[in-house]
Every structure is written in structure tokens, then in C-alpha cells.
Amino acid sequence: xxxxxxxxxxxxxxxxxxxxxxxxxxxxxxxxxxxxxxxxxxxxxxxxxxxxxxxxxxxxxxxxxxxxxxxxxxxxxxxxxxxxxxxxxxxxxxxxxxxxxxxxxxxxxxxxxxxxxxxxxxxxxxxxxxxxxxxxxxxxxxxxxxxxxxxxxxxxxxxxxxxxxxxxxxxxxxxxxxxxxxxxxxxxxxxxxxxxxxxxxxxxxxxxxxxxxxxxxxxxxxxxxxxxxxxxxxxxxxxxxxxxxxxxxxxxxxxxxxxxxxxxxxxxxxxxxxxxxxxxxxxxxxxxxxxxxxxxxxxxxxxxxxxxxxxxxxxxxxxxxxxxxxxxxxxxxxxxxxxxxxxxxxxxxxxxxxxxxxxxxxxxxxxxxx
Ligand code: ADP
Ligand code: MG
Numbered sequence: 001x002x003x004x005x006x007x008x009x010x011x012x013x014x015x016x017x018x019x020x021x022x023x024x025x026x027x028x029x030x031x032x033x034x035x036x037x038x039x040x041x042x043x044x045x046x047x048x049x050x051x052x053x054x055x056x057x058x059x060x061x062x063x064x065x066x067x068x069x070x071x072x073x074x075x076x077x078x079x080x081x082x083x084x085x086x087x088x089x090x091x092x093x094x095x096x097x098x099x100x101x102x103x104x105x106x107x108x109x110x111x112x113x114x115x116x117x118x119x120x121x122x123x124x125x126x127x128x129x130x131x132x133x134x135x136x137x138x139x140x141x142x143x144x145x146x147x148x149x150x151x152x153x154x155x156x157x158x159x160x161x162x163x164x165x166x167x168x169x170x171x172x173x174x175x176x177x178x179x180x181x182x183x184x185x186x187x188x189x190x191x192x193x194x195x196x197x198x199x200x201x202x203x204x205x206x207x208x209x210x211x212x213x214x215x216x217x218x219x220x221x222x223x224x225x226x227x228x229x230x231x232x233x234x235x236x237x238x239x240x241x242x243x244x245x246x247x248x249x250x251x252x253x254x255x256x257x258x259x260x261x262x263x264x265x266x267x268x269x270x271x272x273x274x275x276x277x278x279x280x281x282x283x284x285x286x287x288x289x290x291x292x293x294x295x296x297x298x299x300x301x302x303x304x305x306x307x308x309x310x311x312x313x314x315x316x317x318x319x320x321x322x323x324x325x326x327x328x329x330x331x332x333x334x335x336x337x338x339x340x341x342x343x344x345x346x347x348x349x350x351x352x353x354x355x356x357x358x359x360x361x362x363x364x365x366x367x368x369x370x
Contacts, residue, residue: 002024003023003024006032006033008057012090015090025054026045027043028053028057031043031054032057032058035172035174036058036062038172039172041174041195042184043200044180044200045176045198046200047299052082053090055072057090059072059142063142064095066114066115068116068137068139068140069117070119070144071119071144071167072118072119072121072142072146073123073144073145073146076278078282079147080122081099081101084120091118095118096115097117097119097120098112098113098118098120100122101125102124106134113134113135123160123163126159127163130163137167140167141172142174143164143174144174145174147176147177147178149177149184150177150299160187173193173195175195209325209331211353211358212334212336212360213337213360214336214360216337216338217339220365221309221339222253222370224337224363226253226254226259228363229259229287232305235286235304236288237306238290239306239307240292240295240309241289241310246309246310247264247294250309251287257368261289262285264288264294264297292320292321295321304325304326304330304332305325305333305335306321306325306332307334309337311336314348318336
């Protein structure tokens with residue numbers, strides 16, 4: 001199948017070719033025709049599969065004029081910028097786009113929105129500008145949610161509903177994500193969106209994850225964690241703790257010893273969490289100390305290490321936690337710190353993971369400043 005066979009216009013095909021993009025990916029093959037037919041779609045396809053062009057090719061081909069005809073929402077500023085960059089590879093000379101996100105001045109965004117037929121943005125600032133009457137969606141044709149799953153994880157439901165109340169009822173809804181969460185299905189029902197569902201099977205990646213546990217005295221856990229962090233050649237790491245208090249305490253102690261760690265927990269504002277995730281994603285912070293709940297919002301690919309500072313409650317939680325490391329063929333390591341009294345709790349997990357979790361030799365513990 002070629003882009004041409006998918007009814008993609010000649011100018012766009014040529015622009016894609018100039019970028020070295022000659023054949024559609026599977027998700028593009030499935031979604032582009034349905035979008036051209038005017039259908040609402042809900043697309044589940046893994047990261048890296050080419051979802052951005054999956055919605056932006058038909059959108060760019062169809063929108064025209066100066067009215068805002070497409071609104072594309074993304075959970076973070078970085079992603080919004082990335083989507084816009086991808087879109088600008090295929091737009092025509094006369095097509096204007098704008099990226100709208102919080103934390104910067106309003107004026108250029110307001111001016112941009114006035115003349116752009118494609119608006120890309122994060123939910124908070126977009127809603128803000130809608131409420132101020134600075135974005136006019138009366139000609140909207142496409143409502144696009146990218147990383148819809150992540151949007152739900154990050155708690156953007158209210159903003160999304162607010163934005164939807166500004167959208168005309170006659171519009172096409174394009175929802176994309178790596179998974180389809182239940183909250184999103186509920187949102188669809190509430191707004192009578194009945195999309196065609198496209199599910200692209202995950203490609204099998206060989207995951208090289210080394211799973212280990214370390215027997216340790218309760219009062220040596222912190223210096224063990226510090227030692228493990230210091231001894232390893234790491235990219236990004238996630239440290240899991242059972243309580244919010246522990247996340248704060250552990251992060252603080254690690255920072256005091258020169259580790260670039262920050263706590264992530266449910267007490268933090270949406271904005272703070274988002275900011276933290278961006279700093280983590282671009283490596284400014286390389287250790288995130290999180291509770292299981294807060295970690296739901298973490299979708300970062302370069303995580304090489306997971307450390308269970310506290311033992312997970314159930315085998316499922318264990319699987320969830322370690323699944324954050326060594327994604328997409330990258331090497332990874334998951335280490336669980338185990339106090340004596342926790343062995344029975346951990347036995348169940350070990351049994352479920354049939355011999356995959358190996359006991360680790362105790363390293364020479366480094367001194368940690370308290
Ligand atoms: P996703 O949103 O599914 O995670 P992206 O849309 O970000 O994936 O695409 C991942 C990468 O693949 C990008 O660098 C993009 O330019 C590239 N890409 C997209 N479509 C194609 C294609 N048809 N052929 C080759 N590369 C592509
Ligand atoms: Mg994407």
C-alpha cells in the first residue's frame with residue numbers, strides 16, 4: 001500500500017518523500033482512509049508506530065482558510081511541539097499552525113490562533129484561551145486527542161470536557177493512544193462519540209530485563225539504594241515507594257548526596273507533575289521517586305532501571321513497576337530491596353515470575369550522608 005493509494009494528495013506525498021517517508025505504517029494504512037471517509041476513530045497503537053501522521057495527513061489535506069478547523073490536543077508541551085513539527089513537514093505554504101501551551105505569554109499564541117487553521121495545544125492553556133474568547137472554534141471540523149490515554153492518566157478529564165463544550169456538535173473526533181483506557185470510553189459515551197476502533201497489534205520486542213532482589217537490613221535500605229544508583233551506568237531510573245512521605249524523604253536524601261532525584265506523587269498539582277515529567281523526559285532529572293499511583297502518569301522510553309525501595313503489594317504491581325524499564329528492546333534492570341520480614345510477601349511474586357528474579361550479591365555499601 002502506498003500513500004497515493006490511500007488518496008493522499010500529490011503535494012503531501014512529495015513532501016513526505018523529501019523527508020524520506022515513502023510507505024505508510026500499519027496504523028497510517030488503517031486510519032487515513034477512515035478519516036477521509038469522515039468517520040470518528042479511536043486508535044490504539046504503540047509508541048513509535050507513526051500515529052502523528054496517521055491523523056495529521058488527512059487533517060492537513062482537508063483543512064483550508066484562516067478559520068480554526070482542527071484542534072489537536074496533547075498532554076504535554078514537548079509533545080505538542082513535536083506534533084506541530086511533524087505537521088509543518090507536510091503543510092502547504094498558505095497553511096498556518098500554532099502551538100498553545102502554558103507557562104509562556106499569551107499574546108503570540110492569541111495572534112497565532114487568529115490566523116491558524118490548525119491549533120495544537122495542551123488542554124489547560126487551550127481551555128484558558130477558549131474561556132477568554134481568544135480561540136474561535138465555530139468552524140471546527142476535527143477534534144483530535146493525541147496520547148488520549150496519557151491525557152486521562154494525567155487527570156485532564158475536566159479540561160477536556162470544558163474544551164468539548166466549546167466545540168460544534170458536527171465535527172469529526174480522532175482519538176489516538178498507546179492503550180484505550182476505560183475513562184476514555186466513558187468520555188466517548190458521555191459525548192455520544194461512537195468511533196470506529198482500530199487496534200494495531202503490538203510488535204514483539206525482545207525485552208532484556210534483568211530482575212534481581214537484594215537482601216538488606218531495613219536501616220541500610222537508603223545507602224543500598226544510593227550504592228545501586230551510583231554503581232550503575234543508568235539513563236533514567238524510577239524508584240518505587242509505598243507512601244508519599246517515603247517518596248519525599250528518599251528523594252531529599254538522594255539529592256543531598258548528589259543524585260539528581262525528584263519525588264512524584266499525587267499531592268502535586270497537575271502543572272507541577274507535568275513539569276516534572278518533562279524534566280525527567282529530557283534528562284534534567286534522572287531519578288524519579290514515585291508511588292504506584294503517581295507512576296501511572298509516567299510514559300517515558302529511556303528508563304533503564306527500576307528500583308523497588310518498598311516491596312510491591314502484589315505480583316501485578318510488581319509486573320507493572322518493572323514494565324517501566326527496558327522498553328522497546330533497550331536493556332534494563334529491576335532491583336527489589338528486600339528486608340528480612342518481607343521475604344514471605346515477596347515469595348508469591350517470585351513464584352509467579354518463575355525463577356526469573358535472581359538474588360543479588362550484596363554490594364559494598366557506600367556511605368550516605370543523612
Ligand atoms: P507515535 O505517535 O505512534 O509514537 P510518531 O508519529 O511520533 O509515532 O512517529 C515515530 C517516528 O516515525 C517519527 O520520527 C516519524 O517521523 C516516523 N514516521 C512516521 N510515519 C512514518 C512512515 N510512514 N515511514 C517512516 N517513518 C515514519
Ligand atoms: Mg505520538
